Structures are given as structure tokens and as C-alpha cells.
Amino acid sequence: MAVAEVVFRKLDELTDDEVYAAYAPPEPDWLRVNFVASADGAATLEGLSGPLSGAEDKRVFKVLRARCDVLLAGSGTVRAEGYGPLVLSAERMAWRRSQGLPEVPVMAIATRTASLDPASGIFTEAPRRPILICPADLPDSRVEPFREVADVVAVGTGAVDYAAAVAALRERGLRQILCEGGPHVFGDLIAAGLADELDVTISPKLVGAGPMRIAEGAPAEEATPLRLRHVLEAGGNLILRYVRGSSDE
Numbered sequence: 001m002a003v004a005e006v007v008f009r010k011l012d013e014l015t016d017d018e019v020y021a022a023y024a025p026p027e028p029d030w031l032r033v034n035f036v037a038s039a040d041g042a043a044t045l046e047g048l049s050g051p052l053s054g055a056e057d058k059r060v061f062k063v064l065r066a067r068c069d070v071l072l073a074g075s076g077t078v079r080a081e082g083y084g085p086l087v088l089s090a091e092r093m094a095w096r097r098s099q100g101l102p103e104v105p106v107m108a109i110a111t112r113t114a115s116l117d118p119a120s121g122i123f124t125e126a127p128r129r130p131i132l133i134c135p136a137d138l139p140d141s142r143v144e145p146f147r148e149v150a151d152v153v154a155v156g157t158g159a160v161d162y163a164a165a166v167a168a169l170r171e172r173g174l175r176q177i178l179c180e181g182g183p184h185v186f187g188d189l190i191a192a193g194l195a196d197e198l199d200v201t202i203s204p205k206l207v208g209a210g211p212m213r214i215a216e217g218a219p220a221e222e223a224t225p226l227r228l229r230h231v232l233e234a235g236g237n238l239i240l241r242y243v244r245g246s247s248d249e
């Protein structure tokens with residue numbers, strides 16, 4: 001079998017169209033995960049991803065957002081990173097229109113306990129009605145306050161059943177799923193064998209011990225082989241695109 005070609009490029013030599021093309025999804029149903037990590041494997045610096053990140057990987061981050069039907073994030077990330085309503089720049093919305101997509105993706109928030117504020121902007125100012133993903137056995141008193149501001153996908157017992165959640169998103173026509181973490185959601189997606197792609201930026205920093213890795217929580221029973229599709233370099237960052245599959249496919 002031929003070894004698939006890996007592309008190595010400097011990000012700032014690529015046009016926006018080339019960056020969009022570099023992240024074309026291989027299949028109509030696709031779940032990609034995007035993270036930034038330090039060179040020594042930390043998912044956070046001072047409790048946030050922001051200090052690991054910069055304009056370079058943000059360019060890719062925005063293209064990935066523009067390409068998805070639904071942006072999935074865990075409540076830990078929504079709270080820590082202070083996620084507001086999902087909005088895109090005029091250029092990104094224009095690109096989506098040119099592709100026949102609605103101007104903005106839907107926001108989906110996964111939570112075990114619904115420990116979020118239904119009055120926060122992520123719900124009340126959302127251009128498209130968000131989706132709250134939670135376990136089916138969560139007491140209705142916890143879920144009820146969200147029904148006015150979000151659709152509720154209640155799947156799993158004691159924890160979100162991510163396979164069922166992904167199926168529910170696809171049933172709504174939300175087939176291109178971008179997950180921005182956090183580490184516990186990613187750990188669950190890996191354990192459930194649901195991650196088709198990992199886009200990870202290796203940031204040129206040593207953070208040291210302490211912070212989480214990009215995947216946490218329940219261990220996976222087996223490793224998922226990945227195939228490297230490209231390496232983009234920008235400002236000492238390595239912006240890597242891995243897709244599910246072995247390197248000799």
C-alpha cells in the first residue's frame with residue numbers, strides 16, 4: 001500500500017482558501033477535535049488554553065469553526081474559557097454562505113450536571129438555538145431551566161452517552177462536528193471511539209508538571225491509530241492534522 005503523502009508548509013505562505021482546503025473533511029459525517037498543547041504536553045497554562053495559543057493557531061481555529069455544522073464543548077471549557085454566543089466574522093459568514101451553509105454553526109454544550117447559567121449569553125444571545133447535551137437521568141429540576149433557551153439532548157445514565165449524542169446531532173443534520181474540548185470530553189470521545197480527527201497545535205513552551213493533558217478521565221480500552229495529514233509551521237508552532245487510520249492506508 002502506498003504511504004499517504006504528508007504536506008509540510010509554512011502557514012503564512014497559504015492563502016485563506018488553501019487553509020480551508022487543507023481542512024476539507026474526508027467524509028460527510030466527521031468528528032474533529034481541536035486543541036492546543038505545550039511542547040511538554042500541557043493543555044493549560046495558568047488554567048487556560050489562551051496563554052498557549054496565538055494568532056497563528058487561531059487562524060486555523062477560526063477556519064475549523066467556519067467549517068463545522070455544530071461546535072461541541074464541555075461545560076468545564078465553557079465555564080473556564082468564558083464562552084459567549086457563537087459568532088463568526090463577516091468574512092467567515094460570507095465563506096459559509098458561499099458553501100451553502102447557514103451563517104453560523106450551532107453550539108452544543110455537554111454537561112453531566114447542567115451546572116451552567118441558562119441566563120448567560122451563550123444561550124440567550126446565540127444566533128442559533130444551542131443544544132444542551134446531558135445524561136437522561138438528570139433530575140428535571142436541573143434541566144427545565146434550559147428548555148426555554150436550548151434544545152435538550154438527554155442521553156446516557158449518570159454521564160453523557162457520546163455515541164448517542166453524536167447520533168442525535170447527525171439526525172438533526174449536524175454532520176460535521178467540531179469539538180473544542182475540553183480534556184474530559186475528549187477523553188470520553190476517544191474511549192467511545194468517536195474521534196475521527198485530531199487537530200493539535202504544539203506550542204513552543206515548556207509548562208512543567210501540573211496541568212491536564214488534552215485527554216483526561218476514563219481510560220480508553222485501546223489506542224486509536226492516526227495518520228498524519230499535514231504539518232503547518234507558524235511562529236515556532238507546529239499545527240498538526242491527524243485523521244483516524246494507520247499510516248500505510
Ligand SMILES: NC(=O)c1ccc[n+]([C@@H]2O[C@H](COP(=O)([O-])OP(=O)(O)OC[C@H]3O[C@@H](n4cnc5c(N)ncnc54)[C@H](OP(=O)(O)O)[C@@H]3O)[C@@H](O)[C@H]2O)c1
Pocket residue numbers: 034035036037042043044047048049052073074075076077078080081110111112113114115116135158159160180181182183184185186188216217
Ligand atoms: N488546550 C486546549 O486547547 C483546551 C481546550 C479546551 C479546554 N481547555 C482547558 O481545559 C480545562 C477544562 O477541562 P475539563 O476537562 O474540565 O473541561 P470539559 O471537558 O470541557 O468539561 C468537563 C465538564 O464536562 C462534564 N463532563 C465531564 N465528563 C463528563 C461525562 N462523562 N458526561 C457528561 N459530562 C461530563 C462535566 O460537567 P459539569 O461540571 O457540568 O457536570 C465537567 O465539569 C480548562 O482549564 C480549559 O481552559 C484547554
